[in-house]
Amino acid sequence: MTKRRRRAARDAGHLLISAGLGLAAQGLLPLTAFALLLCLLPPLGGPVLGFVVRLTRRLADTQRRRIGPRIPSPYAGPPGRIREILAEAAFWRDAGWLAGQAVACFVAMLVVALWPAGLQGFVIPLLYLLLPADLELVFQGMPVTSTPRSLIAVPLGVVLLVAAYFAPRAFRAGEARLARRLLTPTAAxxxxxxxxxxxxxxxxxxxxxxxxxxxxxxxxxxxxxxxxxxxxxxxxxxxxxxxxxxxxxxxxxxxxxxxxxxxxxxxxxxxxxxHPPMLADRGLVGAAEALAMASPVPVDLDLRLGRRLSAPVESAAYFVLAEALANAIKHAVATRITMSIVDEEVRLRLRVRDDGRGGADGSLGTGLRGIARRLGAFDGTVTVTSPTGGPTEVEAVLPCGS
The missing domain is CATH 1.10.287 (Helix Hairpins)
Structure with a gap:
């Protein structure tokens, strides 16, 4: 029962957020139309259209983050001139999504309204008995004029509550389909x-x-x-x-x-x-063991790599581990560090985790930015998780072929 209540609460929260996005979309639609009309006066229309486009992109990106799996953003940069904006497929697709989300707002509010409507069905018989006879009582458009009619409201309320429990799934699926259809970047x-x-x-x-x-x-x-x-x-x-x-x-x-x-x-x-000689002689695993042995902070190793990789990949992975380990030793004030290498056939996953004070920020230092630049040459990625108070985890994913 607790699990169902949590799920119902999550569904209600999702519906309310969707309704809020829909209300914002309803406000942006006329603004977009007004901005397009102003495009006939470029000195005035350009700034207004750029402002509206930025708001629309922010709203669309919010929806992209909500939909699982997350939809990548199609925007290559900030809005350009009027001609560039109007030539972008993303602009028109975002406008189409605004219209769809504006309609979805009404659907979301209707689904939310099913809960109080269903609960109302259970209290209709009691209200019929307690309220004065000359007071007109109506349930979902049905006049309640007799005891049998008031009792009919109870099974109708049950039906509404069942619909209220299952309808959010259909709504979320439809909303996600709309978002994926219009907000997913085109091939171009x-x-x-x-x-x-x-x-x-x-x-x-x-x-x-x-x-x-x-x-x-x-x-x-x-x-x-x-x-x-x-x-x-x-x-x-x-x-x-x-x-x-x-x-x-x-x-x-x-x-x-x-x-x-x-x-x-x-x-x-x-x-x-x-190019460290240890890396050439013993491969990435041996070089990682040498890094751990040379560390003044104890390092726990999780090495799941049973093959030699190409020299550029091994070199990039080694320097990522060395830089992340050096950062943990120098800045984290850690007492224990865990370093792992996991071979996932088509990619190599590297992790360096410490129990230090946290607060690492890649934008404030050159070490983490250097890791990102080194991995960028291989289409690799780096993710830094470092809440204040720790722990800090640097995870790098490096494509390495099968």
Whole structure:
């Protein structure tokens, strides 16, 4: 019974929200018509139409989020000029949805009204006995003029209550069908959004590659190259002083040897930053185990990957895990971290979860944005869940083929 009451409450809430959207649609329909008339006066019609379109998009996006599974938004950007708006299929489809939702508002209110109408049927016999005989009593258009007629209201009330319980399902199905038919992006809109996404992804990858090349150049110039120059100078000075001052020459050779070791170490670290040797030798699982062992915070591993992936995918997955783990260690004040790799055949799911203080925001730091840019090159996605007080979970999905 409790489950049924909860379901009835959810249905009632859904109907009320649908009615509210329908009322807003009823207000936007005449505004849209007025804005289209104003388009005959472009200096005035353009801003008004843009304002109405923004309101309509916001209302339509609200409906897209309510329908399961969620419908993607077809809009490539903010409203443009009058000619661009009128040429968009999404504008006219949204207008059609407004008309449909305006009608759905009346249906939703009718379905909601079934509950009080059904309950009224149970009290009609009592009202007939208690109210004065000269007072006209009507139930759903049926005059109640006798005791048998008042009793007929009871089974009618039962029918109305049964309809009130099951009608929301039919309403939700019809509303979802309407939304999917009109609010789902067309093939052309999906193709346009896909092209725009690929352009943005390509630009981000090119920028990231250029930044990485500049970093490598800077590290080589300031680190290994400087040490090699000093090493060359020490060797030359040692060669000049070898006959006149063998002791000083030996000291310079020792310094040169130490400088060579330092340069080799820096080159090794630089190469490891480009492609870790552990990743090439032992694959993603071994590299993840090495990350966990090097972490100052205890890391629990859930590694469900039994095959080697392509080198670019492994590299991207490794750096996602490394960045997410570094963020958890540096910012989360965590006492325990869980890192998982799950092979789902066509995609790789990566998770890093910590029990820290939460509050991570990808818009405030470069680490999470870097993860998103790295995954964007592979059509991957990253989701960050980090309520204040924790826990924080970074989940990345990376297509990897079957």
């Amino acid at each position: 809109a999906r193709l346009s959004a896909r092209v725009e996404q690929l352009v943005e992804t390509r630009t981000a990858v090119v920028d990231a590659s250029a930044a990485e090349l500049r970093r490598i150049e800077r590290d080589l110039h300031d680190g290994a190259q400087a040490r090699l120059v000093a090493l060359t100078m020490n060797l030359g000075m040692a060669e000049d002083m070898f006959d006149s001052d063998p002791g000083a020459a030996r000291a310079m050779l020792a310094d040169a040897r130490a400088g060579a070791h330092s340069a080799m170490s820096e080159l090794r670290d630089l190469v490891r930053g480009i």
